[in-house]
């Protein structure tokens with residue numbers, strides 16, 4: 512690498528590091544210290560833990576290895592804020608994270624500052640290329656936790672009987688969830704299908720920019736011709752599925768999905784309360800009647816619900832490669848965390864009815880909500896986990912999970928790309944997870 516390009520890389524990564532660390536602090540501004548203690552489900556973690564764990568990541572994988580003379584902030588934090596890296600250190604059970612009333616929040620904020628100052632010293636002392644790569648990984652890791660912090664707080668506030676809003680509705684948010692009393696229902700693009708020829712296509716990360724190990728190696732796959740819905744399924748469309756007995760018809764469900772419906776008593780997406788004709792949807796902006804969210808993409812559905820809806824609609828879910836082939840090369844634009852909306856929003860209508868290229872008909876592939884795919888989360892040919900304990904980052908989860916694509920309204924824009932693979936077990940509902948239909 513030339514001196515100039517390595518200097519540019521150094522500047523890019525230091526800017527990314529600082530802005531990521533600052534954004535995490537901005538995200539906790541609306542929260543009280545008590546809010547930051549809540550762990551309302553086994554999937555979620557307290558906001559306070561996210562603050563500490565993201566700092567632990569830089570301390571463990573960057574500072575202790577690459578900053579000469581670095582002293583850990585506190586010897587117990589080395590194991591206390593480890594999440595799941597078995598080969599690194601022991602760690603407490605995940606469900607106990609809400610019992611960490613000590614260390615106090617103020618001490619965790621001092622921990623963050625200690626780590627930030629040490630990373631700055633590393634930048635100033637001329638960080639070696641491997642250290643820069645780890646810092647870039649740490650920033651991407653922290654962005655994942657920014658999204659989790661918001662999805663976890665949404666769950667925490669939903670379980671609170673007062674149903675507080677993370678950020679109460681504002682004038683700008685009114686564009687997201689227009690009031691039926693204030694004007695006509697916001698329109699959404701009509702549901703259409705765009706045709707793709709398929710054939711031999713390349714998938715996986717392309718180029719030199721950052722990606723996670725699970726996006727490599729780029730490789731070829733064969734796709735038969737397919738059609739992809741030009742926008743995600745809306746809340747209004749999903750409400751029709753419920754009204755037509757979708758949750759009472761076992762023939763629409765995978766066997767494990769039907770078991771999950773019975774076991775969990777599912778009758779609507781997570782955060783929907785009320786009954787048919789009178790649904791209310793809880794969001795980071797507060798609770799809205801369905802009439803104000805009808806044209807927004809449905810989110811907080813499990814893979815099982817997405818699959819059952821697709822069967823009801825006489826369609827199917829796309830594979831992750833069909834999704835990626837339609838998204839590759841398109842600009843990463845949409846209702847992502849940077850928009851500040853924090854709620855999925857209705858699709859804009861196509862600029863022209865006379866679209867030339869099928870891929871340009873796609874709306875909302877990036878942002879609003881992650882889209883469940885029909886693909887199991889597996890390694891690509893030639894997959895090589897990162898060396899050492901970091902090899903546990905992605906690879907060890909390649910069993911029993913499904914791939915989601917595209918990011919959500921709480922995903923940082925710089926974080927997402929066409930080849931990005933998110934993954935969750937099929938019953939997961941607390942993420943912003945929605946549905947895009949496909950047909951053969």
Ligand SMILES: [Fe+2]
Nearest residue numbers: 564594652656
């Ligand atoms: Fe993590």
